[in-house]
Amino acid sequence: MSKNGYLQIHDPLKPKGYAVGIDLGTTNSLVASVIQGKPRCLAADEGESNLLPSVVHYGKDGGVVVGARAKTLAAEHPTDTIVSVKRFMGRSPEDAETRKLGAYKFASGGKVVRFEVSGGQPVTPIEVSGEILRALKRRAESHFSGRVEQAVITVPAYFDDAQRQATKDAGRLAGLEVLRLLNEPTAAALAYGLDKGSQGTYAVYDLGGGTFDVSILKLVDGIFEVKSTGGDSALGGDDFDRAIAQRVLEAMGQSSPTPSLVAEVLAASRKAKEALTDAPEVELTVGSHRQALKRSDFEEWIRPFVQKTGVVCRRALKDAGVTASELDGVILVGGATRVPAVRRFVAEQFGREPLSDIDPDQVVALGAAVQADLLTNVDRQDEVLLLDVIPLSLGLETMGGLVEKLIQRNSTIPTAAAQIFTTFKDGQTGLDVHVLQGERELVEDCRSLARFTLSGIPPMPAGMARVEVRFQVDADGILAVTAKEQSTGTTQSITVKPSHGLTDEEIETMLLDSIDHAEDDVQVRQLREQRVEAERVLTEASRQLGEHGELLAEGERAPIEAAMAKVREVAQGNDHHALKEAIHALDEQCKPFVERVMNQALTKVVAGHSVEEF
Amino acid sequence: MKCWNCEKDTQGRPFCPDCGKIAARPPGASHFDVFGLPRTYDVDVAALERQYRELSLKLHPDRFAQADARERRLSLEQTTALNEASKTLKDPTKRAFYLLKLHGVDLEREDAGAQKDMPLEFLEEVMELREALDEAMEAKDVERARKMATDVETRRKAALQEAVDTLRTLEKGPPVESSVKKASHALGRVRYFTRFLEQVETFEEEMLS
Numbered sequence: 149m150s151k152n153g154y155l156q157i158h159d160p161l162k163p164k165g166y167a168v169g170i171d172l173g174t175t176n177s178l179v180a181s182v183i184q185g186k187p188r189c190l191a192a193d194e195g196e197s198n199l200l201p202s203v204v205h206y207g208k209d210g211g212v213v214v215g216a217r218a219k220t221l222a223a224e225h226p227t228d229t230i231v232s233v234k235r236f237m238g239r240s241p242e243d244a245e246t247r248k249l250g251a252y253k254f255a256s257g258g259k260v261v262r263f264e265v266s267g268g269q270p271v272t273p274i275e276v277s278g279e280i281l282r283a284l285k286r287r288a289e290s291h292f293s294g295r296v297e298q299a300v301i302t303v304p305a306y307f308d309d310a311q312r313q314a315t316k317d318a319g320r321l322a323g324l325e326v327l328r329l330l331n332e333p334t335a336a337a338l339a340y341g342l343d344k345g346s347q348g349t350y351a352v353y354d355l356g357g358g359t360f361d362v363s364i365l366k367l368v369d370g371i372f373e374v375k376s377t378g379g380d381s382a383l384g385g386d387d388f389d390r391a392i393a394q395r396v397l398e399a400m401g402q403s404s405p406t407p408s409l410v411a412e413v414l415a416a417s418r419k420a421k422e423a424l425t426d427a428p429e430v431e432l433t434v435g436s437h438r439q440a441l442k443r444s445d446f447e448e449w450i451r452p453f454v455q456k457t458g459v460v461c462r463r464a465l466k467d468a469g470v471t472a473s474e475l476d477g478v479i480l481v482g483g484a485t486r487v488p489a490v491r492r493f494v495a496e497q498f499g500r501e502p503l504s505d506i507d508p509d510q511v512v513a514l515g516a517a518v519q520a521d522l523l524t525n526v527d528r529q530d531e532v533l534l535l536d537v538i539p540l541s542l543g544l545e546t547m548g549g550l551v552e553k554l555i556q557r558n559s560t561i562p563t564a565a566a567q568i569f570t571t572f573k574d575g576q577t578g579l580d581v582h583v584l585q586g587e588r589e590l591v592e593d594c595r596s597l598a599r600f601t602l603s604g605i606p607p608m609p610a611g612m613a614r615v616e617v618r619f620q621v622d623a624d625g626i627l628a629v630t631a632k633e634q635s636t637g638t639t640q641s642i643t644v645k646p647s648h649g650l651t652d653e654e655i656e657t658m659l660l661d662s663i664d665h666a667e668d669d670v671q672v673r674q675l676r677e678q679r680v681e682a683e684r685v686l687t688e689a690s691r692q693l694g695e696h697g698e699l700l701a702e703g704e705r706a707p708i709e710a711a712m713a714k715v716r717e718v719a720q721g722n723d724h725h726a727l728k729e730a731i732h733a734l735d736e737q738c739k740p741f742v743e744r745v746m747n748q749a750l751t752k753v754v755a756g757h758s759v760e761e762f
Numbered sequence: 763m764k765c766w767n768c769e770k771d772t773q774g775r776p777f778c779p780d781c782g783k784i785a786a787r788p789p790g791a792s793h794f795d796v797f798g799l800p801r802t803y804d805v806d807v808a809a810l811e812r813q814y815r816e817l818s819l820k821l822h823p824d825r826f827a828q829a830d831a832r833e834r835r836l837s838l839e840q841t842t843a844l845n846e847a848s849k850t851l852k853d854p855t856k857r858a859f860y861l862l863k864l865h866g867v868d869l870e871r872e873d874a875g876a877q878k879d880m881p882l883e884f885l886e887e888v889m890e891l892r893e894a895l896d897e898a899m900e901a902k903d904v905e906r907a908r909k910m911a912t913d914v915e916t917r918r919k920a921a922l923q924e925a926v927d928t929l930r931t932l933e934k935g936p937p938v939e940s941s942v943k944k945a946s947h948a949l950g951r952v953r954y955f956t957r958f959l960e961q962v963e964t965f966e967e968e969m970l971s
């Protein structure tokens with residue numbers, strides 16, 4: 149139990165602590181804040197990277213590890229280590245995106261995706277994302293040595309209602325008040341705009357790990373007005389990795405690879421892809437398999453994905469009512485825009501060289517920090533304002549499985565619309581309402597957000613009862629639905645929870661659980677981290693002893709094994725300082741031996757090369 | 763409207779003139795009222811956009827992020843109304859439909875009686891266009907569909923102009939039943955032509971992809 153107990157009494161005078169901006173990415177996440185008037189990304193430690201890999205590892209003892217350390221555990225514990233969790237936010241188990249190549253073990257049943265992990269119950273994407281947010285919150289708190297309770301969290305502009313709702317729930321789970329969900333391209337523009345005080349019309353092209361967004365924005369007199377937005381919430385650099393991985397698995401003759409192999413091949417493919425950004429040809433290695441990859445082949449494989457972004461760009465321009473030549477600039481965001489073929493394509497599409505002066509990894513988080521500051525800092529209230537849009541149309545199912553749109557895509561939010569329903573049978577007391585999001589005409593081609601029955605309509609002849617159903621979309625792009633029977637004036641308010649989301653009660657339970665587990669207890673966390681480290685070091689030591697036993701010097705094995713036993717023993721206890729020391733001792737003990745192993749490996753590589761080269 | 767805070771009259775303004783707090787939206791306020799404009803077809807769009815930006819800066823929920831629940835709700839309601847009003851009045855076609863609605867005919871509603879009340883010539887025109895487009899689509903003839911679209915676009919513009927002229931005459935005097943009907947028929951055609959053009963567009967996109 150936490151020190152403060154389960155419940156905290158709300159005190160309006162209590163200062164809210166610091167406000168931060170968070171880029172909750174598919175691949176990497178960042179936290180930033182405005183410090184002395186300038187947005188800055190916060191690193192875990194001085195001199196360390198400010199990117200937190202969006203990877204969460206669930207250990208056998210129920211411990212949770214987030215970030216770079218979790219990433220190192222992915223190859224060995226593929227299904228206990230969740231990568232790219234953002235792809236699953238607000239998605240159902242049947243979604244096409246859920247079925248793409250990946251090393252996950254899904255729990256069966258239920259409307260929500262759940263991952264089977266060791267050390268406890270299956271976890272939902274909301275909980276996994278909650279862990280990432282919590283790690284970022286802690287990072288910011290240790291930076292400020294103070295509480296952080298409010299955050300602006302970014303989402304892909306093309307996220308639908310279910311995905312937004314899931315992100316907001318994850319924030320709540322991490323103990324954050326989500327001031328605003330901010331669209332990623334808008335955040336990027338905000339980071340650029342404030343630096344340059346620019347006016348004009350800009351396109352933001354954001355290709356990340358798992359999502360693609362394009363937004364057209366107009367900046368006038370301090371107002372950022374999003375004119376249109378488009379995208380694909382299942383398209384990104386991960387698809388490039390899979391395109392490589394599929395060829396590699398084929399070349400290896402692996403038609404039904406294990407999760408472990410899939411994870412390994414995907415990681416190697418990503419590395420190769422990133423290397424191809426700087427080199428025309430690279431070699432990929434997985435175990436003993438080696439394969440040469442040419443940039444030209446890679447560009448051929450990813451062409452369909454890149455072209456898909458072109459279709460989206462053209463539609464966004466059209467929706468905004470501008471042509472490419474009328475733009476004042478194009479801003480590149482996201483790691484996957486480093487791929488030369490993507491850059492070339494963007495330059496071609498928009499007929500100009502894109503801007504990328506702000507680090508594309510940081511720009512979204514910096515913009516989010518600016519927005520958090522604008523929302524909490526009274527002195528800045530008159531500077532700038534963002535006017536964003538809803539990315540996908542909202543509608544209702546009508547006769548024959550068709551969708552009638554009530555709110556068109558690219559409407560400025562907040563926005564609302566109402567529709568009158570009438571009964572078609574005498575004495576009918578209920579009406580079925582099915583809320584959908586998407587651009588297509590048929591119900592089955594749109595995302596089902598909610599289905600509910602309006603009940604309690606007073607019995608009347610057919611067509612007499614008139615029920616007004618009202619959609620209200622707030623500034624986060626999240627929908628609320630209310631219904632009112634007009635002849636009697638009875639109002640029914642329904643909170644629409646997306647069909648693939650969690651109920652408020654489920655969130656509440658998770659919230660209590662997480663408080664119960666007192667993750668915030670630093671002692672416990674450090675012990676868990678050290679235990680993970682212990683496991684890693686022990687595995688590594690056993691492997692080296694097994695594979696290179698012949699390199700051991702006389703009398704070297706016994707002290708190493710003693711040091712290993714010591715680590716195992718201390719790991720059972722609760723003292724993380726002692727454990728850290730035991731790990732360090734083992735490390736020292738192994739050093740001369742490991743150096744010999746490394747030297748031998750190096751000699752082999754050099755020898756190998758000289759054979760090839762002469 | 764009575765101010766929720768100081769109980770003085772808000773005079774239909776977005777903020778209470780007396781205490782400066784954000785006010786509730788007066789019931790029944792029109793899109794024109796949001797901007798304090800007269801109910802006329804001719805609107806200075808550039809001025810409207812400027813005013814929209816000024817009002818947004820003051821009313822948007824981002825300005826009330828740290829305010830209490832009531833003020834946040836009022837900000838949401840007012841900004842929603844502001845966005846709706848701006849979208850409607852900026853667009854020449856939407857503006858015409860809205861003025862007609864203020865005259866009592868709502869063509870946006872699916873079950874509207876006015877839909878069924880169109881003259882016979884119009885129904886014949888619809889049948890003819892429908893058949894021709896079906897043929898073009900069956901033959902996968904984008905070129906023919908595009909030509910039809912150009913022709914329909916001309917008809918749409920003419921119908922809108924007719925509607926606007928009629929709406930302008932209605933501004934001058936007391937409501938005249940026959941004029942409202944004339945505007946309603948013209949906009950009924952506009953509505954049909956717009957849908958027709960959307961269909962051609964969808965067809966073109968399908969053929970291209």
Ligand SMILES: Nc1ncnc2c1ncn2[C@@H]1O[C@H](COP(=O)(O)OP(=O)(O)O)[C@@H](O)[C@H]1O
Nearest residue numbers: 173174175176356357385422425482483484486
């Ligand atoms: N140098 C590079 N060349 C090619 N792709 C890269 C490079 N650096 C990063 N990426 C890719 O960018 C993607 C991550 O981009 P990022 O913007 O961090 O994503 P997200 O916002 O989804 O977390 C990954 O697919 C990664 O492999």
Ligand SMILES: [Mg+2]
Nearest residue numbers: 173356482512
């Ligand atoms: Mg990103």
Ligand SMILES: [Zn+2]
Nearest residue numbers: 765768778781
């Ligand atoms: Zn007042």
